[in-house]
Amino acid sequence: xxxxxxxxxxxxxxxxxxxxxxxxxxxxxxxxxxxxxxxxxxxxxxxxxxxxxxxxxxxxxxxxxxxxxxxxxxxxxxxxxxxxxxxxxxxxxxxxxxxxxxxxxxxxxxxxxxxxxxxxxxxxxxxxxxxxxxxxxxxxxxxxxxxxxxxxxxxxxxxxxxxxxxxxxxxxxxxxxxxxxxxxxxxxxxxxxxxxxxxxxxxxxxxxxxxxxxxxxxxxxxxxxxxxxxxxxxxxxxxxxxxxxxxxxxxxxxxxxxxxxxxxxxxxxxxxxxxxxxxxxxxxxxxxxxxxxxxxxxxxxxxxxxxxxxxxxxxxxxxxxxxxxxxxxxxxxxxxxxxxxxxxxxxxxxxxxxxxxxxxxxxxxxxxxxxxxxxxxxxxxxxxxxxxxxxxxxxxxxxxxxxxxxxxxxxxxxxxxxxxxxxxxxxxxxxxxxxxxxxxxxxxxxxxxxxxxxxxxxxxxxxxxxxxxxxxxxxxxxxxxxxxxxxxxxxxxxxxxxxxxxxxxxxxxxxxxxxxxxxxxxxxxxxxxxxxxxxxxxxxxxxxxxxxxxxxxxxxxxxxxxxxxxxxxxxxxxxxxxxxxxxxxxxxxxxxxxxxxxxxxxxxxxxxxxxxxxxxxxxxxxxxxxxxxxxxxxxxxxxxxxxxxxxxxxxxxxxxxxxxxxxxxxxxxxxxxxxxxxxxxxxxxxxxxxxxxxxxxxxxxxxxxxxxxxxxxxxxxxxxxxxxxxxxxxxxxxxxxxxxxxxxxx
Ligand SMILES: *[C@@H]1O[C@H](CO)[C@@H](O)[C@H](O)[C@H]1NC(C)=O
Ligand SMILES: *[C@@H]1O[C@H](CO)[C@@H](O)[C@H](O)[C@H]1NC(C)=O
Ligand SMILES: *[C@@H]1O[C@H](CO)[C@@H](O)[C@H](O)[C@H]1NC(C)=O
Ligand SMILES: *[C@@H]1O[C@H](CO)[C@@H](O)[C@H](O)[C@H]1NC(C)=O
Ligand SMILES: *[C@@H]1O[C@H](CO)[C@@H](O)[C@H](O)[C@H]1NC(C)=O
Ligand SMILES: *[C@@H]1O[C@H](CO)[C@@H](O)[C@H](O)[C@H]1NC(C)=O
Ligand SMILES: *[C@@H]1O[C@H](CO)[C@@H](O)[C@H](O)[C@H]1NC(C)=O
Ligand SMILES: *[C@@H]1O[C@H](CO)[C@@H](O)[C@H](O)[C@H]1NC(C)=O
Ligand SMILES: *[C@@H]1O[C@H](CO)[C@@H](O)[C@H](O)[C@H]1NC(C)=O
Ligand SMILES: *[C@@H]1O[C@H](CO)[C@@H](O)[C@H](O)[C@H]1NC(C)=O
Numbered sequence: 244x245x246x247x248x249x250x251x252x253x254x255x256x257x258x259x260x261x262x263x264x265x266x267x268x269x270x271x272x273x274x275x276x277x278x279x280x281x282x283x284x285x286x287x288x289x290x291x292x293x294x295x296x297x298x299x300x301x302x303x304x305x306x307x308x309x310x311x312x313x314x315x316x317x318x319x320x321x322x323x324x325x326x327x328x329x330x331x332x333x334x335x336x337x338x339x340x341x342x343x344x345x346x347x348x349x350x351x352x353x354x355x356x357x358x359x360x361x362x363x364x365x366x367x368x369x370x371x372x373x374x375x376x377x378x379x380x381x382x383x384x385x386x387x388x389x390x391x392x393x394x395x396x397x398x399x400x401x402x403x404x405x406x407x408x409x410x411x412x413x414x415x416x417x418x419x420x421x422x423x424x425x426x427x428x429x430x431x432x433x434x435x436x437x438x439x440x441x442x443x444x445x446x447x448x449x450x451x452x453x454x455x456x457x458x459x460x461x462x463x464x465x466x467x468x469x470x471x472x473x474x475x476x477x478x479x480x481x482x483x484x485x486x487x488x489x490x491x492x493x494x495x496x497x498x499x500x501x502x503x504x505x506x507x508x509x510x511x512x513x514x515x516x517x518x519x520x521x522x523x524x525x526x527x528x529x530x531x532x533x534x535x536x537x538x539x540x541x542x543x544x545x546x547x548x549x550x551x552x553x554x555x556x557x558x559x560x561x562x563x564x565x566x567x568x569x570x571x572x573x574x575x576x577x578x579x580x581x582x583x584x585x586x587x588x589x590x591x592x593x594x595x596x597x598x599x600x601x602x603x604x605x606x607x608x609x610x611x612x613x614x615x616x617x618x619x620x621x622x623x624x625x626x627x628x629x630x631x632x633x634x635x636x637x638x639x640x641x642x643x644x645x646x647x648x649x650x651x652x653x654x655x656x657x658x659x660x661x662x663x664x665x666x667x668x669x670x671x672x673x674x675x676x677x678x679x680x681x682x683x684x685x686x687x688x689x690x691x692x693x694x695x696x697x698x699x700x701x702x703x704x705x706x707x708x709x710x711x712x713x714x715x716x717x718x719x720x721x722x723x724x725x726x727x728x729x730x731x732x733x734x735x736x737x738x739x740x741x742x743x744x745x746x747x748x749x750x751x752x753x754x755x756x757x758x759x760x761x762x763x764x765x766x767x768x769x770x771x772x773x774x775x776x777x778x779x780x781x782x783x784x785x786x787x788x789x790x791x792x793x794x795x796x797x798x799x800x801x802x803x804x805x806x807x808x809x810x811x812x813x814x815x816x817x818x819x820x821x822x823x824x825x826x827x828x829x830x831x832x833x834x835x836x837x838x839x840x841x842x843x844x845x846x847x848x849x850x851x852x853x854x855x856x857x858x859x860x861x862x863x864x865x866x867x868x869x870x871x872x873x874x875x876x877x878x879x880x881x882x883x884x885x886x887x888x889x890x891x892x893x894x895x896x897x898x899x900x901x902x903x904x905x906x907x908x909x910x911x912x913x914x915x916x917x918x919x920x921x922x923x924x925x926x927x928x929x930x931x932x933x934x935x936x937x938x939x940x941x942x943x944x945x946x947x948x949x950x951x952x953x954x955x956x957x958x959x960x961x962x963x964x965x966x967x968x969x970x971x972x973x974x975x976x977x978x979x980x981x982x983x984x985x986x987x988x989x
Contacts, residue, residue: 270556275566278576278583281376284890285325286883294886294895295341296588297323298376302561303590304616304639305401306598307335307529311374311383315362317427317459318344325883329366330385332421333397335404335479335529339592339618339892342430344459347477350421351527352511353395353408355387358417360493360511362424367393378587379558387411398555400544401595402537404527405554412521419493419513420481420527422453428462437508440476443534444490444503444512449483451490451512452534471608477529480537484524484547487514524551531596531603532610539599565590565635568931573924573945580881582903585896589631592618592892593643606653613649614642622674622742623849623891625681630908631897633689634971637931640686641693647679648695651702675735675803676742677706677714684753684912689967700757707750707767715743721791726770726777729791730801737788737801740778741813747771748816749912775814779824784834786811805850808843815853815910818860828861835861839870846878847888852898853909856917859963860909864988867963868920868948871902875922904928904939905978906965918963918988920948921978935973947980950987963988 284294299308312334313327332352359365368386381397394409410416423440438457492505530537593616602615717728730736751767778786788801822831855870878887905921921941928937953960
């Protein structure tokens with residue numbers, strides 16, 4: 244569907260019918276944004292699972308994303324599912340990944356006649372033929388019964404949703420704000436709690452305000468900060484442009500007409516409009532600080548009188564500023580849809596969490612000055628998403644690091660160092676590694692400045708040393724003495740061992756870049772290089788978990804979201820060492836063939852992502868070129884099921900994007916990339932803040948997988964490894980492609 248053209252037609256139609264005459268806006272042209280298909284990754288009915296992506300409107304890195312609500316979302320269910328036939332409102336959501344659940348949603352529900360507040364009652368039919376779905380603007384016709392239609396339009400800035408409803412004439416239209424709802428615990432739909440909140444109506448200001456304590460991740464909050472996170476609240480202020488003819492509060496299905504306040508569970512409030520009112524604009528400011536801050540967020544981002552077209556124009560311009568930086572030649576329409584949708588996905592996380600120069604911290608339950616981000620998911624995103632952000636959002640990277648360091652300072656009292664995997668305002672879910680170390684090291688190695696390096700070193704260093712608390716489970720006991728995490732003491736022991744070893748490597752790079760004493764650098768480096776191979780079982784040729792005693796704990800024990808096949812390749816910082824253990828290059832290549840041909844590569848989960856690139860590090864670059872193309876074709880396409888695995892805060896898409904350019908950060912903290920097989924004839928990249936473009940020319944690439952030769956700025960590159968400095972300031976990368984296997988890169 245040509246969503247953009249439809250949008251222009253519809254936008255001008257609604258301008259014509261509105262009573263006010265808003266100025267005509269020039270909508271910035273953007274071939275890139277017009278190729279984004281927000282439904283890619285929403286269809287989940289495949290054996291490979293779902294990307295869990297929703298067709299939301301918001302600018303890059305937005306604090307709150309807005310989406311038509313077809314489902315009450317929880318850990319395994321998204322708020323929008325394209326298989327649905329009814330829409331139950333428009334939801335401001337903070338669910339960055341399908342599996343972690345929601346926190347403090349607010350839902351805006353239009354209706355006619357009797358007020359319906361319960362999710363099951365308020366759904367209005369729609370046909371997907373009436374939907375226009377873009378990153379900055381969404382519209383749909385809702386069937387309000389008796390032949391009446393409500394036209395609903397949606398756009399958003401980072402902290403404010405902007406909705407406009409066109410109601411049929413002379414009907415008793417209302418808009419309801421849902422503050423609290425039933426909340427499913429984990430992914431068991433019958434396991435329900437009733438989070439509490441508040442609501443207030445101010446007819447003079449034409450505002451409905453409220454709060455919501457829903458936070459589905461509370462079940463995994465460590466007890467050490469639970470007393471603080473208990474106070475978590477999301478706040479909202481919905482401001483209307485039409486006077487209220489009447490209003491009321493609804494609680495658990497019972498309506499109190501004329502009431503102006505309410506507290507508790509299952510809480511909503513509505514405003515009804517005069518029969519002459521056919522168009523209602525509502526802007527909903529969202530805050531983690533207070534209702535007043537939510538109100539200020541409206542004033543700061545979408546001032547009174549600003550038309551929806553202007554909000555949508557601004558948000559479109561914000562996407563265009565990023566996505567138009569890459570121009571593709573030799574890409575089909577479907578290729579462009581996959582590519583630019585992936586780009587759109589990678590620039591959603593981590594997301595902003597500061598408001599008006601302040602932010603709420605769930606770790607100490609205080610409001611602090613400064614910027615803040617959340618939704619890092621480091622265990623996934625340290626692989627390639629972070630490297631992508633260093634290229635395309637370098638202006639945000641220092642604040643993203645500072646934000647991690649703030650978390651570190653705010654929870655000094657607990658046993659956490661830098662959180663390992665924060666996905667939410669107060670959720671330091673410790674996934675198995677401490678990959679914040681890698682994020683910081685990679686940024687420093689790649690020359691990012693603008694954050695407190697001393698504090699960064701202090702925080703990262705505590706992850707890798709035993710300072711009275713143990714950030715890495717098992718670090719101070721068997722790992723320190725013997726090099727592995729004991730399987731009879733800690734869960735996921737083998738994955739932990741390999742992750743810690745990589746994080747030690749990252750720390751050694753950081754120490755080196757910061758000029759720390761040589762014995763510190765070499766100490767970390769030694770542990771990084773020896774620890775992984777304490778798990779290498781010579782008898783089987785695979786990594787294997789071990790008990791504290793040294794006894795092998797079994798080939799299937801100790802793994803996280805992967806198995807011995809994928810994890811045996813998980814020594815990204817010492818592939819030569821791994822090659823040696825697996826008997827040299829030829830034997831290593833054979834083990835990669837066995838992995839792929841045996842169906843063990845599971846690209847829908849992260850531990851497999853770097854594996855196709857390992858051939859190139861063992862003298863078989865042409866096999867990397869083949870596998871990368873196969874994986875891209877099998878796991879990415881431009882349909883709703885075109886993302887085989889959970890997007891995981893951008894990592895699935897970052898794999899595709901780097902692969903399409905022709906290189907991938909196998910060992911992120913090294914500042915190196917391994918060369919694969921570029922997909923398109925030519926890619927032109929206008930890097931942020933750089934005068935020189937990065938062009939990647941690979942004439943014939945769409946039909947020719949193989950690399951015959953490579954030059955960068957005219958200099959021949961003979962090996963399949965390039966360094967960040969060779970391309971980061973802009974460069975001419977020239978691939979000579981071939982349709983038969985070549986010996987290049989041996
Ligand atoms: C949408 O609903 C279908 C059918 O119930 C389900 O299989 C799929 O996983 C859902 N998709 C998402 C993204 O929730
Ligand atoms: C639109 O809905 C129809 C039926 O309701 C369905 O067959 C079709 O797949 C949907 N299209 C998209 C793009 O979701
Ligand atoms: C539809 O019309 C019938 C008959 O006039 C009326 O009773 C009913 O309330 C209307 N329904 C809605 C949703 O307006
Ligand atoms: C509901 O979830 C909680 C938290 O995980 C758990 O303790 C409880 O046993 C679950 N109850 C049911 C009925 O599944
Ligand atoms: C809602 O009302 C029903 C029926 O009166 C009652 O059984 C239920 O406990 C109430 N729920 C809450 C969360 O108050
Ligand atoms: C490893 O430890 C577990 C838990 O104590 C024990 O059940 C298992 O037998 C041990 N394995 C070996 C090979 O000693
Ligand atoms: C595996 O073999 C290497 C040499 O090939 C040897 O140094 C090492 O001790 C062996 N490890 C085990 C656990 O047997
Ligand atoms: C293995 O291949 C790599 C990459 O081509 C090469 O650098 C290395 O020297 C090879 N090792 C041996 C032992 O041939
Ligand atoms: C699932 O993914 C594998 C590769 O990981 C691919 O070969 C297969 O075609 C995919 N299946 C579906 C139904 O998408
Ligand atoms: C690629 O290399 C071949 C063989 O060296 C050469 O004939 C051809 O002109 C090159 N193509 C380009 C586009 O440079």
